[in-house]
Amino acid sequence: MNWLIIWPSADGVRENLPIAFRKRYSxxxxxxxxFEIQIEKTSNASHQAATWSQYKSYNTIKYLISITPDGLINFISEEYGGRTPDSTIFEDSGFLDKLVQKSIVLADRGFKNISHLLEKHGCTLLRPPSESSNSKPSAEEVLQTKRFAAIRVHVEKSIGKLRDFKMIGLHACFLDNVVTIACGLVNLQNCLFSNQV
Structure with a gap:
């Protein structure tokens, strides 16, 4: 089902750009x-350590997922242990090889220290403003965070559709194949986001 996970051309993405993206994220x-999937705790101590997710507080397998603005899953990485930082997966997964120059990639705050990797490829990273525990965010930062959250919800909806497949997590030894199949099936469903949204 790999053939259902395609990387469209920049022109193809722009032709299907939802209204919500057109003004600021064209x-x-x-x-x-x-995307993290809970797995059973293994008896092997090094595997336990590699798959422990501090964020989730249980053992997980983690994937980098990318979606186009209109909701098509266009990239899914191989599996990584839940302990692996998002930035390491981003650099190691082959995602950067898919990008064309002048592309913009949207990410949440968890993707720290990846701007320089994108800049080497002639691309730009957009993230919500950083939060500081010592200072109150400005009105502009609050507005930027809200705008960004409205756009970022798209990737969360795609992940939610993947979680609807109960087979994910049941077959740990074939997990990469199962996740690829689920991504292909999500792409076969109706588009997540109407052009009118």
Whole structure:
């Protein structure tokens, strides 16, 4: 089902750009996130350590997922242990090889220290403003965060559709294949986002 996970051309993405993206994110080619799947705790101590997710507080397998602005899953990485930082997966997964120059990639705050990697490829990273525990965000930062959250929800909806497949997580030894099949099936469903949204 790999053939159902395609990387469309920049022109193809722009032709299907939802209204919500057109004003501020018209050059966005991808919204990325990490998708974690809970797994059983293994008896091997090194595997336990590699798959422990501090964020989830249980053992997980993690994937980098990318969707186009209109909701098509256009990239899914191989599996990584839940302990692997998002930035490491981003650099190691082959995602950067898919990008064309002048592309914009949207990511959440978890993707720290990846701007320089995108800049080497002639691309730009957009993230919500950083939060500081010592200072109150400005009105502009609050507005930017809200706008960004409205766009970022798209990748969360795609991940939600993947979670609807109960087979994910049941077959740990074939998990990469199962996740690829689920991504292909999500892409076969109706478009997540109407052009009128």
């Amino acid at each position: 050059k966005a080619i991808s919204t990325i996130g990490c």
